[in-house]
Amino acid sequence: MTSVPEDSPPLMGEEDREMAVQRLQEAYTEGLISHEELDERLHQVLTAEVHRELVSALGSLPAEHPDTTSTIAAASGRIQRRGAWRVPRILKVESAYGRVRLDLSRAVIEHPVVDIELQLGTGGARITVPRDAVVDVEGLRTEWKDLRYKTPRRSRPGGPTIRISGAMGYGRLRIRHARS
Known part of the structure; x- marks a missing residue:
């Protein structure tokens, strides 16, 4: 190997x-x-x-309006974004039942600060952020399980700030930094 x-x-x-x-x-x-x-x-x-x-x-594609808000919603099932997708300035994720998987590690992030607003009923969520991102979870309320997030021991400056807010009912949010 x-x-x-x-x-x-x-x-x-x-x-x-x-x-x-x-x-x-x-x-x-x-x-x-x-x-x-x-x-x-x-x-x-x-x-x-x-x-x-x-x-x-x-x-270098033309940028979206800086105040652009996108919403991803599902009553049940799975919400997933990964690969080379463009992350809006504000991303609202709403799910009554189901799992949420957001992978920002290979995404195009054009804003120095990205706000992710979660409104989740039951079901877990996993968010993978770029290796050099700074994560702020102060605005997040969890009802049933605690948040799982460890700040990296070695961080590189210059990455985006990812602010996660909103509310989670019955499920766990796991946040991790990409390895590369």
């Missing part, structure tokens, strides 16, 4: 690539990029080997 140096760039998975292609297609459909720019960025995404190359292809 070969070991990967701790500071090496994270490799991409096919799911990350597919999410990036989807985001570029959406940007083209919305008229945010030209046909030529779509071709150029698709080539960059399809030939990318490490995550930072993927972020480079998506990162």
Whole structure:
């Protein structure tokens, strides 16, 4: 088994690539990029080997309005976001029954502060944040189980601040930092 140096760039998975292609297609459909720019960025995404190359292809897309709020809601079932998805400034997550999985480790985060507002009934939630993120959970209320979060021993400065607030009924929230 070969070991990967701790500071090496994270490799991409096919799911990350597919999410990036989807985001570029959406940007083209919305008229945010030209046909030529779509071709150029698709080539960059399809030939990318490490995550930072993927972020480079998506990162310069026109930014959303800084006060943009997105809501992900489900009465039951699973809510999941992972791969190369664009994180809005404010993300509201609402679920009566079911599990929530948010992975921000490979996401495009354009804002220095991201607010995640949870309104969860029953079911657990797991949030993976970038390695260099600062997490603030002061605004979160839990009814039944405690929050599971350990601040990393070694943190690198310069990452986004992720503020998690809201309320959780019967379920546990686990927050962890990505390994790479």
